[in-house]
Amino acid sequence: MHASMSAVCPARSISIATLRCVHSALLGCLLAMALLYPAESTAGILEQLRKPRPSSELQVHSDVPMIMIPEGVFRMGADGTDALEDEKPQHEVWLSRFEIDRHEVTTGHYAEFLASTKRPAPWQWESLDLSQHGDRPVIGVSWFDADAYCRWRGTRLPTEAEWEKAARGTDGRLFPWGNHSPQEETANFGLGARFSYSQVLASVERYEQGRSPFGLYQMAGNAGEWVADWYGAHYYENGPRQNPSGPDAGAFRVVRGGSWSDLPKYLLTYGRFKLPPETRNSYTGFRCARDGGVLASP
Numbered sequence: 001m002h003a004s005m006s007a008v009c010p011a012r013s014i015s016i017a018t019l020r021c022v023h024s025a026l027l028g029c030l031l032a033m034a035l036l037y038p039a040e041s042t043a044g045i046l047e048q049l050r051k052p053r054p055s056s057e058l059q060v061h062s063d064v065p066m067i068m069i070p071e072g073v074f075r076m077g078a079d080g081t082d083a084l085e086d087e088k089p090q091h092e093v094w095l096s097r098f099e100i101d102r103h104e105v106t107t108g109h110y111a112e113f114l115a116s117t118k119r120p121a122p123w124q125w126e127s128l129d130l131s132q133h134g135d136r137p138v139i140g141v142s143w144f145d146a147d148a149y150c151r152w153r154g155t156r157l158p159t160e161a162e163w164e165k166a167a168r169g170t171d172g173r174l175f176p177w178g179n180h181s182p183q184e185e186t187a188n189f190g191l192g193a194r195f196s197y198s199q200v201l202a203s204v205e206r207y208e209q210g211r212s213p214f215g216l217y218q219m220a221g222n223a224g225e226w227v228a229d230w231y232g233a234h235y236y237e238n239g240p241r242q243n244p245s246g247p248d249a250g251a252f253r254v255v256r257g258g259s260w261s262d263l264p265k266y267l268l269t270y271g272r273f274k275l276p277p278e279t280r281n282s283y284t285g286f287r288c289a290r291d292g293g294v295l296a297s298p
Contacts, residue, residue: 097292108134143277169213186210187221223285
């Protein structure tokens with residue numbers, strides 16, 4: 001190659017000489033990379049260059065464990081005098097396979113979302129100390145906040161049916177751990193109404209004895225959880241029996257699981273609660289889900 005072209009190609013229209021110049025430059029770059037990283041072949045370097053880079057809009061957190069819930073039938077709702085009218089009748093529902101977070105979304109993970117999106121902070125966020133409370137469930141989030149977080153993470157809110165199956169399994173149990181009432185070793189509940197991150201919320205990894213049949217933590221107590229569905233008082237009577245996703249519209253969104261403040265009767269696996277979707281309070285958080293088969297569960 002001529003000396004005049006060793007530093008830069010002549011400025012002219014595309015020609016054979018220009019193409020040769022570009023080709024030589026690319027070969028030179030690849031040769032330099034191969035010399036700097038001898039353990040990697042040129043093919044390996046090219047393969048790395050071809051891999052897509054994660055979008056700043058969509059985050060995938062490999063450190064958030066999810067549980068695979070197999071497809072099939074379970075019993076949803078309840079019958080008898082203890083069940084409320086909107087919890088009747090008990091009925092069989094078939095669900096496709098899905099994955100759901102093992103734990104409630106923590107303040108630590110939600111802080112990453114806030115830093116990335118500049119979304120307004122949850123209610124009571126100013127009282128949070130992440131160094132001490134980073135493993136607590138995030139509360140003070142609206143349904144819209146929860147939905148936005150799950151979408152940012154590449155997931156979604158679980159449907160009400162998905163949530164209930166993950167909480168109670170296929171044997172129709174009353175609580176995630178079985179049929180006996182909550183105890184101090186199974187759930188965080190009954191602590192009154194005065195909120196404090198330090199005094200009423202527990203780490204999302206506590207209460208191993210209270211896990212659901214599929215291994216999910218705190219499907220009863222600690223923080224109630226937003227789900228995807230609009231609330232329908234009579235939805236169980238006429239809703240679909242395969243992959244139900246709630247009414248098409250409504251005034252309230254469904255909340256499940258009960259919280260740190262609630263009495264045992266509000267921690268039942270079939271218990272239904274409703275709130276306006278813009279509500280932010282100290283009792284309600286969430287977890288995320290996604291369609292099954294996307295990735296293997298940890």
